[in-house]
Amino acid sequence: MRLRNIVHSLNYYEIFGLERKLTIDNGDLQKRFYELSRQYHPDRFQTKSAAEQQAVLDKSSLLNDAYRVLRDPVQRAEYVLKQEGFDIGEQRSKDVPPELLEEVFELNMALEELRSGDDTARTQLDAARDKFVGMRQEIDDGLAALFAKYDALQDRLALSEIRAALNRRRYIGNLVNEVEKELNVDIPN
Amino acid sequence: MSTFQIDFGEAKKRVIGIDLGTTNSLAAFQDLTGPVIIPGADGERLVPSVVSVTKSGEIVIGNEARKMLITDPDRTIYSVKRLMGRGLSDVQDELKLFPFQIAEGSDSVIQLKLGERTFTPPQISAEILKQLKRNAEAYLNEEVTQAVITVPAYFNDAQRQATKDAGRIAGLEVLRLVNEPTAASLAYGLDKRKEGIIAVYDLGGGTFDISVLKIENGIFEVLATNGDTHLGGDDIDNLLLRIALEDIENEWGEDISGKNDAVQLLRRGVIQAKEQLSFVPETTIDLEYGPKKYQREIDRNLFDRLITDFVDKTLAPCRKCIKDAGVRVEDIVEVVMVGGSTRIPLVRHAVETLFRSKPHTELNPDEVVALGAAVQAGILSGDVADTLLLDVTPLSLGIETMGGVVSKLIHRNSTIPASETETFTTSVDGQKNVLIHVLQGERELVKDCRSLARFELKDIDPLPAGMARIEVRFLIDANGILNVLARDARTGKEQSVEVKPSYGLTDEQVEAMIQESYEKAEEDLKERQVREIRVEADNILSAVDKAKRSDAYYELSDEERTAIDRAINQLLLAYHSDDHHLIHAYVDKLNEVTRNLAENMMNTAVRGALKGTKI
Numbered sequence: 108m109r110l111r112n113i114v115h116s117l118n119y120y121e122i123f124g125l126e127r128k129l130t131i132d133n134g135d136l137q138k139r140f141y142e143l144s145r146q147y148h149p150d151r152f153q154t155k156s157a158a159e160q161q162a163v164l165d166k167s168s169l170l171n172d173a174y175r176v177l178r179d180p181v182q183r184a185e186y187v188l189k190q191e192g193f194d195i196g197e198q199r200s201k202d203v204p205p206e207l208l209e210e211v212f213e214l215n216m217a218l219e220e221l222r223s224g225d226d227t228a229r230t231q232l233d234a235a236r237d238k239f240v241g242m243r244q245e246i247d248d249g250l251a252a253l254f255a256k257y258d259a260l261q262d263r264l265a266l267s268e269i270r271a272a273l274n275r276r277r278y279i280g281n282l283v284n285e286v287e288k289e290l291n292v293d294i295p296n
Numbered sequence: 297m298s299t300f301q302i303d304f305g306e307a308k309k310r311v312i313g314i315d316l317g318t319t320n321s322l323a324a325f326q327d328l329t330g331p332v333i334i335p336g337a338d339g340e341r342l343v344p345s346v347v348s349v350t351k352s353g354e355i356v357i358g359n360e361a362r363k364m365l366i367t368d369p370d371r372t373i374y375s376v377k378r379l380m381g382r383g384l385s386d387v388q389d390e391l392k393l394f395p396f397q398i399a400e401g402s403d404s405v406i407q408l409k410l411g412e413r414t415f416t417p418p419q420i421s422a423e424i425l426k427q428l429k430r431n432a433e434a435y436l437n438e439e440v441t442q443a444v445i446t447v448p449a450y451f452n453d454a455q456r457q458a459t460k461d462a463g464r465i466a467g468l469e470v471l472r473l474v475n476e477p478t479a480a481s482l483a484y485g486l487d488k489r490k491e492g493i494i495a496v497y498d499l500g501g502g503t504f505d506i507s508v509l510k511i512e513n514g515i516f517e518v519l520a521t522n523g524d525t526h527l528g529g530d531d532i533d534n535l536l537l538r539i540a541l542e543d544i545e546n547e548w549g550e551d552i553s554g555k556n557d558a559v560q561l562l563r564r565g566v567i568q569a570k571e572q573l574s575f576v577p578e579t580t581i582d583l584e585y586g587p588k589k590y591q592r593e594i595d596r597n598l599f600d601r602l603i604t605d606f607v608d609k610t611l612a613p614c615r616k617c618i619k620d621a622g623v624r625v626e627d628i629v630e631v632v633m634v635g636g637s638t639r640i641p642l643v644r645h646a647v648e649t650l651f652r653s654k655p656h657t658e659l660n661p662d663e664v665v666a667l668g669a670a671v672q673a674g675i676l677s678g679d680v681a682d683t684l685l686l687d688v689t690p691l692s693l694g695i696e697t698m699g700g701v702v703s704k705l706i707h708r709n710s711t712i713p714a715s716e717t718e719t720f721t722t723s724v725d726g727q728k729n730v731l732i733h734v735l736q737g738e739r740e741l742v743k744d745c746r747s748l749a750r751f752e753l754k755d756i757d758p759l760p761a762g763m764a765r766i767e768v769r770f771l772i773d774a775n776g777i778l779n780v781l782a783r784d785a786r787t788g789k790e791q792s793v794e795v796k797p798s799y800g801l802t803d804e805q806v807e808a809m810i811q812e813s814y815e816k817a818e819e820d821l822k823e824r825q826v827r828e829i830r831v832e833a834d835n836i837l838s839a840v841d842k843a844k845r846s847d848a849y850y851e852l853s854d855e856e857r858t859a860i861d862r863a864i865n866q867l868l869l870a871y872h873s874d875d876h877h878l879i880h881a882y883v884d885k886l887n888e889v890t891r892n893l894a895e896n897m898m899n900t901a902v903r904g905a906l907k908g909t910k911i
Contacts, residue, residue, distance in 0.1 A: 141513070141515050141517075144515070144684060144686060145515075148684055148686070148774075149773070149774045150472075150672075150675050150676055150684060150685065151684075153471060153472075153676040154676075154678060164713055164771070164774075167713050167774075168713035168714055168771055169715070171710070171711040171712065171714050172716075175710055175711065175714070
């Protein structure tokens, strides 16, 4: 482990020479990413001076960070929201969206039952998970339209709609994780 | 005998690729036509990853050391890779199975006791690397100082750092650590000119990795990786060994598990049986110990049942990896099999079932990683221009927050180099130091993750609580190793940081080991030179012996034949001296007087080939 100086961040869109739009063609983005990687990957600078290697390490990590964020619609939207001064903290997603109140109540009951050893709750939880996964998918499908709206109008109103959708999405995502953890679907390493 | 070498007039310094394996290690280099394995002086391509210290204090490596596993088990170390970058508490289970002893004071780095000397795992690995370096220097006839070394993809920061330390101690500048499955994909993809999504299933002696990659236009992009750094063929050996030991206790009425030499003999026996069962339906586990004999029949059915759990353990990481890669099983066009344990039929069958396609087994699973490392070495030195590897970090990186919870900064499967910046502040008025605890792993709680290091931000300007702004950038470099950068956001000044690694050697310790290695090198060098020239002498003596029975020998004049006999006798007399210069001189002499014989044989071979007859 070593210590070094910090570089200032560039705008992720500028790195790829892209306009700041929420709608992105991932095939085109990958092509740009591969081209830039060929230029800026540390492998290409192994025979160069230490200073050049240092500089390219910063560049390539920035490039990878930018690609990781921009290729994912949710991370991309969060990035733009943050840049526009929106607060996208976890805290907001802790409040139950009113339209989900009933479902969340039932889910918590089922989780309680399963934890207290009642295995019949399992089917109920399976159904709940499928439902929430479906809801998340709906939000994802709706995001594309919201992205197009923002790209056309570039206004903050569209962005607050996107933020609301993302908060709802995060909330549902947490529910899915909670259920899956209880069902032992995917134990993290 | 004389051989003919073509000199391409290499101007640049060569970078070699090294597969530092649990069971075997090997080196390769990028030739004009592609990667080539570098054999040792004895012609063997694999160097067993075994290191032994003789009673006179001399270090021996490889096949010679493997013999000492039986005669001097308590002075001989194998599978040291399993101990790299680990703490004593991590390896309690395997230490029970190892015959060697742990020295006092093995807190953050394990100390192994071999006779009178103690070694850390990186020092043992360094001895293996030095052997590979010597082999490469002899083979390429030039000094080798730079290398690419492969590591299991699932190695954490400490294990990677330990591997890099081993390189430094061995006098090698480690230009890059490459993940083993990724290296294999390089060798495989270039060889087969593959495009599309492939999986690499790498089950070696001690570690298991699974990686999913996208190959497009010379770019090898790793999409996801998973694995287990404590799962490999060794575990099968240990399982069979335990069963056989119990069996023997029942049969002989004697527990031999405390007898290191017997256990090592039996270990050899079970390994042999395991290897045979990949090719024949049944075999036996044999042990001859003193006057006593043990033999147990084992067939593939029984073997399969014994290892089912073991094989199953590799499948969960595979499923997670496919999921993380964001692909469906049917998107994966091919599965490449790497590592000696993929020769086991049940392993192949399980992989075929999971991936729903026949796995690729035509490459030598022992060599493909080293070949890939050589390709990466070629990329770094600019010899391989159109190929680029984009690898990922296998484990999430996070910092400890309130309540012993880990806050993730860089998620697993992020393309490296990857970075994240976090701002820290003080919680008390005038606070000057802030401690940051960095961890690796996927779990939520600190106690379930792997502690990497504690970073202490020092000499912060005294300010009211919450006013200081220290930006810390966490950067995982192309080796998968963490770099930490800190800056005072208000002043823009570099912030001083002290690093306390949780496991592993400090820079000062590595420097001391390099120093020690130089001092020991003088002593070791002489004995090694004698040993190496004797191997060369053995080779030429047996070649000449064979040649004497060929037609070409009878085409020589009487004088030539007498000269050869005289040179043989002189070499035999010099053979047991301790003077490597002397032996060398007579090897050269024998080479010289047999030059005509070599040429005659070559001509006979050419004539035979032209006539289409076998000679």
